[in-house]
Amino acid sequence: MSVPLATVFGHGFFESGPVHTALTVGATAAIVSGTVGVFAVIRGQSFAGEALSDIGAAGGSAAFLAGVGALWGFLASAVGAAAVMELIGIQRPRGRDLATGIVLGASLGIAALLLYLGTTVRSTTGATVTILFGSLFAVDPGTIPAIVAFSALALAVIMLVQRPLLLSSLSPELAAARGIRVRVIGATYLLALAVAVALAALSIGAILGTALLIGPAATALRLTSRPGRAIAIAAAIGMAATWLGIVLAYDSFYWPPRGHGWPVSFFVVALVLMAYLVARLPAMVRRNH
Amino acid sequence: MSAYDGTGPEEILSVEHLGVRLGGRDVLSDVTFAIRAGEFTGLIGSNGAGKTTLLKAILGLHAPSGGDIRIAGRPRSRRNPLIGYVPQRYLLDADMPLRARDVVGLGLDAHRLGISRPSRERTDRIDAMLAAVDAQGFADSRVGNLSGGEQQRVLIAHALISRPRLLLLDEPLANLDLRSGHEIVALLARIATEQEIAVLISAHEMNPLLGVMDRIVYLAGGRAASGTTAEVVRGDVLSRLYGYHVDVLRVHGRVLVVSGAAGGGPDGQSEHPVEVLA
Ligand SMILES: Nc1ncnc2c1ncn2[C@@H]1O[C@H](COP(=O)(O)OP(=O)(O)OP(=O)(O)O)[C@@H](O)[C@H]1O
Ligand SMILES: [Mg+2]
Numbered sequence: 001m002s003v004p005l006a007t008v009f010g011h012g013f014f015e016s017g018p019v020h021t022a023l024t025v026g027a028t029a030a031i032v033s034g035t036v037g038v039f040a041v042i043r044g045q046s047f048a049g050e051a052l053s054d055i056g057a058a059g060g061s062a063a064f065l066a067g068v069g070a071l072w073g074f075l076a077s078a079v080g081a082a083a084v085m086e087l088i089g090i091q092r093p094r095g096r097d098l099a100t101g102i103v104l105g106a107s108l109g110i111a112a113l114l115l116y117l118g119t120t121v122r123s124t125t126g127a128t129v130t131i132l133f134g135s136l137f138a139v140d141p142g143t144i145p146a147i148v149a150f151s152a153l154a155l156a157v158i159m160l161v162q163r164p165l166l167l168s169s170l171s172p173e174l175a176a177a178r179g180i181r182v183r184v185i186g187a188t189y190l191l192a193l194a195v196a197v198a199l200a201a202l203s204i205g206a207i208l209g210t211a212l213l214i215g216p217a218a219t220a221l222r223l224t225s226r227p228g229r230a231i232a233i234a235a236a237i238g239m240a241a242t243w244l245g246i247v248l249a250y251d252s253f254y255w256p257p258r259g260h261g262w263p264v265s266f267f268v269v270a271l272v273l274m275a276y277l278v279a280r281l282p283a284m285v286r287r288n289h
Numbered sequence: 290m291s292a293y294d295g296t297g298p299e300e301i302l303s304v305e306h307l308g309v310r311l312g313g314r315d316v317l318s319d320v321t322f323a324i325r326a327g328e329f330t331g332l333i334g335s336n337g338a339g340k341t342t343l344l345k346a347i348l349g350l351h352a353p354s355g356g357d358i359r360i361a362g363r364p365r366s367r368r369n370p371l372i373g374y375v376p377q378r379y380l381l382d383a384d385m386p387l388r389a390r391d392v393v394g395l396g397l398d399a400h401r402l403g404i405s406r407p408s409r410e411r412t413d414r415i416d417a418m419l420a421a422v423d424a425q426g427f428a429d430s431r432v433g434n435l436s437g438g439e440q441q442r443v444l445i446a447h448a449l450i451s452r453p454r455l456l457l458l459d460e461p462l463a464n465l466d467l468r469s470g471h472e473i474v475a476l477l478a479r480i481a482t483e484q485e486i487a488v489l490i491s492a493h494e495m496n497p498l499l500g501v502m503d504r505i506v507y508l509a510g511g512r513a514a515s516g517t518t519a520e521v522v523r524g525d526v527l528s529r530l531y532g533y534h535v536d537v538l539r540v541h542g543r544v545l546v547v548s549g550a551a552g553g554g555p556d557g558q559s560e561h562p563v564e565v566l567a
Contacts (some may be wrong), residue, residue: 042385160402167399170385170392173376174447177348178400179368221386225431230386 022136022264023248024144029199029240030212032151035158036196037217037238038230039189043169044216047097048085051104052194053209055081056108056201057061060131061114070131071143073200075150078194081107086187089167111206134205134265136246156196160186166227189246204243204265212238241271297519298326301455301487302347302362308355309339309346313417315354315511316342322332322506322515324487326454329478331498332491334508335566340491341377343459343508348374353461361454368400373448377459378492381440383433389443390415390428394448418450422476438469442476444545456480458490470497477501495522496543509566522546535566 040049059077060070081103088099115128130138158165164185168175172182220233245267252262267268303323309316316339324330334340345351347358349365358364360371373396381392393415398405405411419428422442427435432443441461448456458477462470478501481488492498495505499518506515507522509530516519521527522544524537531548539543546567 038386042382044382098296103462159404162403163395163399163401163405167395170387170395171376173350174444175399175430176350177372177374177376180400225386225388225429227386240391269479 016250017088017249018137018139018249019246021144022241024114025139025147025199026136026203026242026246026268027239028147028151029196030216030242031235032154032196032201033084033212034216034220034234034236034238035155035231036192037213037215038220038227038234039158039165039169040193040213041221043189043202045190045193046210048100048190049193049197049213050210051100051107052078052081052197053201053206053213054104054111056209057113057131058111059198060201060206061111061118061128062129064118065114069140069143071146071198071202073142074198074206075195078198078201079106079191082190082194086190107177115170125287130205132207134201134202134203134208136242136264137249139202147202150195151199154199155191157188157192158194161185162227165189195268204268208265208269211269211272212242215269215276216241217278219272219276222276222283237272237275241275242269244271278283296483298328299361300324301326302489303359303362304343304347304356305358306356307343307353307358309342309351310344310354311351317346317508317513318355318511320356320508320511322491322504322513322533324455324504326485326487327482328503329481329488329501330490330504330506331495331502332489332506332508333493333495333498333567334491335493336507338493339511340493340508341459343513344374344459344489344491347455347457349371354399370451371454373451373453373456375441375444375448375456375458378463380437381432381435385431387432387435388429389424389432389435389439389446390419390420390442392432393418393446393450396450413452418446421449421480422446423472437464438466438473441465441469441473445477449484449486449516452484453486455487457491458488460491460493462492462494467480467497474498474501493567499544507567531566 040046040188056074059073061073062077063070063073085099085103088102115131119128164175166181167178168180168185175182185203197209197213200212204212216234216237217230219237220230224230225232245264248267249261249264255262300323305321307320308318320343332340332343342351346353347384349367349369360369394405394411397411397414419425422445424439424442424446432440435443435529453476461473465473474497475488477488479485490498502518503520504515505518506513507527507530509527509533512530514530522537524535525537527537527546533548535546535548538547545565548564
């Protein structure tokens with residue numbers, strides 16, 4: 001046991017600044033994604049999460065062109081897109097896919113333009129790859145206070161509206177009959193979703209952001225029938241996946257091809273998927289007998 | 290079942306000359322009836338008669354275009370703790386990470402912000418409510434995995450735990466087989482008398498309710514006739530309501546409301562085939 005551990009951590013892992021940043025940002029994003037993701041799954045808003053994440057590609061590349069931190073691009077685009085979705089009518093069951101689809105289409109178009117400009121004007125593909133597929137090692141440590149603050153905000157919002165949100169998700173009719181303002185609660189949740197997605201996009205990229213949002217949550221919902229436990233399990237799975245992903249990615253600098261580390265996002269997404277499959281395994285085995 | 294007269298139990302719901310317009314059409318016009326505490330009332334009407342619309346107006350989810358709704362003598366407010374509601378045909382999602390007892394608990398405090406603090410008293414109240422609807426057996430099961438009849442019980446417990454005076458149920462029997470339907474009706478009748486709750490239950494078929502209904506509100510053509518079944522389920526009363534001739538037939542202890550049997554169909558033509566309306 002100590003031999004492989006020594007090989008993994010043996011290359012100055014704990015002394016590395018980018019590793020510290022990656023561990024902090026990864027854990028923060030995983031906790032927020034897990035919490036918000038559980039509600040995304042039970043509200044059937046995974047597609048909205050995916051769209052908000054993809055939109056991050058536009059926001060991230062705009063931020064790159066404007067020379068501001070990627071976090072601000074991801075945040076602004078996700079929150080803006082969430083507002084547009086709300087106006088188009090994501091609160092109506094029929095409006096949900098429509099609102100999401102329209103916003104997704106429009107923003108992917110903008111993203112295509114901005115990513116193109118980003119690669120030609122600045123004549124580099126590195127930033128584009130980072131925006132799309134993320135790199136926890138490339139996060140600017142100066143943005144950590146902002147990341148933590150926004151995470152705390154999203155978590156506080158979810159904790160605050162938790163009960164009305166649960167009943168609205170179970171049945172908007174039951175919630176409305178109890179005097180809950182279903183639309184206000186839905187819009188509040190969408191805002192928290194936008195923040196969570198921005199953090200996930202920053203960590204593992206705009207394209208892969210939903211993996212961190214939906215994967216751990218979907219896994220947790222297979223394992224427990226209690227919302228509080230589902231949130232805790234989802235956050236734990238997300239954290240384990242990001243941290244283990246960071247360790248493996250760090251170590252992969254010494255894997256073939258030598259000197260070219262494998263992307264962290266690959267490891268995180270692969271680990272999240274593995275957790276989901278393991279959680280599904282008992283059910284799949286049962287069905288085949 | 291329960292005795293009532295002018296000085297009897299408190300009037301819990303009074304609907305006067307209620308009109309509701311939806312999508313530019315008068316779905317309800319001039320609906321008038323009242324329900325007292327402990328009364329079990331059937332809201333009967335065919336598909337599209339406006340049962341759901343009437344219940345939602347009582348809940349305050351549809352604004353009336355005219356008339357007045359009073360709950361326990363007072364105009365209704367947005368969050369009315371006096372009303373419990375079980376919506377029509379609700380199938381709970383299997384992905385919902387909620388046990389039956391969690392859904393019942395949400396009936397207690399879902400409108401509150403912040404995290405719920407578990408307490409002995411809260412758990413006891415939920416357990417008592419689950420017992421009252423015979424749902425202890427699946428209290429810890431995931432709601433989405435329960436059968437239609439079991440979900441119905443959980444939703445009734447959810448509606449009742451906040452101790453409402455008026456319980457509105459929209460077609461609770463629609464998805465149930467005869468036996469579960471019978472059990473639910475018996476359960477609701479028992480709750481109505483034991484807890485002095487006024488129950489208003491919608492159905493497109495009155496027969497399963499005939500034995501337990503204290504009163505009936507019959508909806509047709511946007512209007513309502515109300516009273517005891519003996520007063521309302523009569524050819525002349527229902528003909529006036531429908532606006533054309535209908536007959537009330539009693540066969541094998543069941544009641545059928547039919548049109549076209551004795552001359553006048555909905556379009557006034559005598560050759561109109563017999564149509565069962567309710
Ligand atoms: N939001 C709406 N806008 C326009 N028309 C509506 C709306 N809701 C209901 N209606 C119409 O009002 C009428 C009454 O509908 P309602 O749902 O109240 O009937 P119901 O008696 O509950 O029928 P069912 O037995 O099928 O549930 C129907 O003709 C329906 O099309
Ligand atoms: Mg209806």
